[in-house]
Amino acid sequence: MYQTILHDFDMRMLMDSGQVFRICCCGENTYAVASGRHLVRIRQTACGPSKEGTLSAFGMSGEGVSVEFSCSPQEFDSYWYNYFDLSTDYGAMKKAVDPKDSFLTSAISYGGGIRILRQDLWETILCFLISQNNNITRIRNSVDALCRRYGERLEPEGFLTGEESLSERDFYSFPEPEKIASGGLEGLQGLGLGYRDKYILAMAKRCCNGSGKEFFHSLQNADYEEAIAILTGEFGIGRKVADCICLFALHHIGAFPVDTHVKQILAAYYPKGFPFERYQGFAGVIQQYMFYYKLSLPSSRTKKEAVKPAPARKKIS
DNA sequence: GTCCAGGAAAAAC
DNA sequence: GTTTTTCATGGA
Numbered sequence: 001m002y003q004t005i006l007h008d009f010d011m012r013m014l015m016d017s018g019q020v021f022r023i024c025c026c027g028e029n030t031y032a033v034a035s036g037r038h039l040v041r042i043r044q045t046a047c048g049p050s051k052e053g054t055l056s057a058f059g060m061s062g063e064g065v066s067v068e069f070s071c072s073p074q075e076f077d078s079y080w081y082n083y084f085d086l087s088t089d090y091g092a093m094k095k096a097v098d099p100k101d102s103f104l105t106s107a108i109s110y111g112g113g114i115r116i117l118r119q120d121l122w123e124t125i126l127c128f129l130i131s132q133n134n135n136i137t138r139i140r141n142s143v144d145a146l147c148r149r150y151g152e153r154l155e156p157e158g159f160l161t162g163e164e165s166l167s168e169r170d171f172y173s174f175p176e177p178e179k180i181a182s183g184g185l186e187g188l189q190g191l192g193l194g195y196r197d198k199y200i201l202a203m204a205k206r207c208c209n210g211s212g213k214e215f216f217h218s219l220q221n222a223d224y225e226e227a228i229a230i231l232t233g234e235f236g237i238g239r240k241v242a243d244c245i246c247l248f249a250l251h252h253i254g255a256f257p258v259d260t261h262v263k264q265i266l267a268a269y270y271p272k273g274f275p276f277e278r279y280q281g282f283a284g285v286i287q288q289y290m291f292y293y294k295l296s297l298p299s300s301r302t303k304k305e306a307v308k309p310a311p312a313r314k315k316i317s
Numbered sequence: 318g319t320c321c322a323g324g325a326a327a328a329a330c
Numbered sequence: 331g332t333t334t335t336t337c338a339t340g341g342a
Contacts, residue, residue, distance in 0.1 A: 135322035194338030238325045259323035
């Protein structure tokens with residue numbers, strides 16, 4: 001077990017932020033995080049004198065949360081510290097936000113515990129291939145089903161203090177390209193992938209054996225623009241998915257993925273344009289606060305009808 | 318039945 | 331070169 005105090009950190013927000021699909025809640029204030037072949041359980045509790053502790057108070061700058069990792073301090077240092085991007089000061093980026101921008105200030109007050117994770121590249125490429133024209137719940141289910149079919153069962157590492165029983169749920173490693181490729185298209189049926197199965201298979205074949213390592217290294221050594229060019233050259237990856245991979249795996253935090261939600265935000269709240277110049281170099285962090293906050297809003301607020309009233313509805317016969 | 322979801326490829330203009 | 335259609339799937 002390893003315990004520490006963290007700022008700008010909230011597991012529930014990270015779990016639901018849409019950047020990662022392998023975190024689940026497995027008890028009160030307790031979460032399981034799987035990444036590649038790593039698995040850890042994390043318990044987070046409010047600490048210090050804070051205003052009556054709502055969950056939303058977690059992770060706000062200044063307050064901090066007490067966080068227990070089930071793993072050893074060595075595993076924390078060598079993997080999870082980097083995964084959660086704990087060397088970055090998010091308070092500084094929050095302060096850069098225009099105080100007159102009420103949408104953004106609300107978004108940060110609502111989702112201040114979000115960070116940009118440094119996720120495994122192979123895993124992130126596949127997860128965001130699955131994400132296209134899909135919703136977060138279905139993505140999570142497909143990713144989990146894929147890991148159950150081709151991954152290996154992971155043994156929980158270490159224990160949290162006073163842990164009575166482990167979660168009934170079991171966890172699997174993210175499958176290697178060779179495993180997915182060998183199963184062919186048939187091996188991808190029944191996972192809810194829909195038409196995306198052919199993208200997954202093509203990417204798995206492309207990353208088999210040595211060529212995957214080369215591909216990953218070229219991406220990791222590329223700057224943002226180069227990475228976008230490489231990624232969008234692949235079957236099934238367009239600009240939006242490429243931006244997500246750049247942001248969530250390659251940590252190009254200037255990347256600003258525009259999906260259906262962000263498109264709605266920009267149309268509804270920034271009709272005269274979003275001030276990208278103000279957030280140069282870290283717009284992706286700002287984007288993530290906006291995205292997460294938007295998920296909590298009633299859809300009527302940003303749906304097209306709310307912005308521009310739709311013409312009279314066509315009469316049904 | 319229709320619309321929507323962290324879109325992109327293929328077809329059609 | 332740009333716009334439109336198609337592509338699976340399941341929940342609302």
